Structure formats: structure tokens, C-alpha cells
Amino acid sequence: MTRVVNDEGLNLLFREARTHTVWRDQPVEDSLLQQVYELARMGPTSANMCPLRVVFVKTREAKEKLKPCLDAGNVDKTMKAPVTAILAMDIHFYEKLPQLFPHVDARAWFKDLPENVLEYIALRNSSLQGAYFMLAARALGLDCGPMSGFNNAMVDAAFFAGTTIKSNFLCNLGHGDASKLHPRSPRLSFDEACRVV
Template sequence: MGESINLEKLDQRSREIIFTKARTANSFADTPVSDEELRDIWELTRWTPTSANVQPMRVLFVRTPAGKERLAPHMAEGNRAKTDSAPAVAIVAYDNEWHEEIPNVFPIFPQMRDDYVADLDGRHSTGRFSAALQAGAFILAVRAAGLAAGPMGGFDGPGIDAEFFGGTNWTTLMVVNIGHPGEDPWFERLPRVDVNKAVAWA
């Protein structure tokens, strides 16, 4: 047996920033979010583990008033005001043709690409699963970059796809507002499922 590798733990403050004290923001300040900050979020996200390293997630950052005007009609009514207040909005998507990248991202078995060419169901399930892993990490990356994330599920996915991704292979998975918290940004902290109901041992 080889020697074990001792991995470094995050300190308490880092855990609070990313997990225990982080909150979903519902309002945002006017403070701009720079291109460099958004690139930093992606640079963290891209190291997320995915099935066979396939990395199917894609991101469109909506930052301009014109872009937000196009996005607003496709958001649920209860989400429009906070989306409009966010200095940046990420449309998190996944590429339905992600398998074409297999020779680049999984060079030890490039022929796996051929297995997915005809297997549309397998391609969709693998792509959506791995993109969901990346999407969860994306939220944590926003927090790690010193910003607040407001992930939302209330939107018209096909409408967003038609508006922004026509002529591409991208499919919307999630919309995330990004910025610095604004006035009264948090709802009261809601309870978490009791550990005895959520964790089992074997």
C-alpha cells in the first residue's frame, strides 16, 4: 500500500463563506460585476468532476440592459424584479452535442464519442447529470468569488433557448442572478432536514 495523501481542510471562515453562512440573494446592489469576476467564477467551475470528464455545461452571462430586456419575458413573474436588479445573470445551459468534445477531454478513450452518436437517451441523461454537477459547483464558485448567487428555476426554458440559443445545441438548465447583496436581500433562514432523517449508515 502506498502512502496516504493528506488533503488540506478549508478553514472555518472559508466554510462559512461557501456553505454555512452563504444565502440566496433576492435583491442586489448597483455595484457592477466585472468581466474578470465572471471569468474567475468560470475558472473555478471548470474543475468540477463530471462523468468521464465530459464537461457539458455552458454559460451565457447576460449583463447589458438589452440582454436583460430579452430575458425578462421568459422569467416567472416573481423572479423578474430580482433578475432586473442583478448586475449579471448567468444562463446555465448544457451542450446537447457535448460528446463531440470527448476526444479532447477524454483522450484515453476517444472512441467513447462514437457510442454516444446514436445513443440520444444516454447522451441526454449523461449530459444533464454532469451539467447538474457543474451547476451546483457554479453556485459555490460565485460565493468563492465574493459575490452572492440567486439560482432560480422559475423560467420558460424553451423560450430562453429560442431567444438566446437558436442555431446552437445549448439547452437551458438554470438561471442564476449574480452580484453584491442589495437592500433586505435575505429571507429568514429556513430549517434544514434533520440529520437523522437524511443520513444513514451501513
């Protein structure tokens, strides 16, 4: 039997899911954040490397630490969001491969690669995981507001100093105020974006 997501699920995940910037005053429990991660982690990555690392910025103190790193246009929406996830990546993801891909010595495939190549690989795979993360959040009833308008070096210094972890993008999480949304921007049609050869 072919199993598919029903129309209601497709609406929730895709057709009616929007990028939110205005948040209702409704808290997000830590247990829900954990559920989001536990779904998102199941999405595929190269050699199951799972480079994504997440910091959930929730307290006032942590939000204040994030504030100076943000582009001006992203400050208000981020400070008012119940949670801001820093979706980051461990450039030395290969150190976890004995745990994550135990049937071969996958660590040896990556450990001597130059840092810029490791970063490229981590960026691809953590971006995929970031997309799984947003779909997981939407599946669990949260709204998302992804952002790349921030200073990565400042976020890395503030939250990941002395580690091999670097920020990829930010994602505000909460319950959005749909009445404040602009009309949805168009997407490319199948014929504009795809071809079957």
C-alpha cells in the same frame, strides 16, 4: 498532511451563504466572471464531458431579451441583478470528448444514444457543474440567486437557436443586500436524510 478549508471558508461557502434576491448597486467585472468559470470547470463530470455552457446576461439589451422568458415572480430580481448567468448544457457534449477525454474513444460511447438519454446525461452533469459554479462564485465573494422559474423553450429560442444547447437553470450574480433576506429555512438533519449502512 490532510488539508481542509478553514472555518471562515466554510462559513463563506455554506453556513452563511444565502440565496439572494435583492442586489446592491455594485458592478461585477467580466474578469471575475471568468475566474468563476475557471474554478467551476475543475469539478468532476462523467468522462470529463463538461456539458455546461454559460451565457452571462449583463447588458440592458440582453436582459430585455431574457425578461419575457421569466416567471412573473423572478422578473424584478433578475432585471436588477448585475449579471444573470444562463447555465445551459450541450446535448451533443460528446463532440468535445476527443479533446476532453483523449485517452479513449469516449465519443463512441455516447454519439448514437437517443436524444432523450443524451439530455438526461447532460442534465445530470451540467447540474453538477452548476453547483460547482455557485460554490466558485461564493468562494470569490459573489452572491447567487438560482432560479428555475422561467420558460426553458423561450430561453433556448432567444439565446441558443440553431444549436444543440439547452438551458438548465438561471443564476443571478452580484453583491446581495443581506438586510433583505428572510430567515433561513430549515434543512434536513443527518438522521432525516442519511444513513450509514
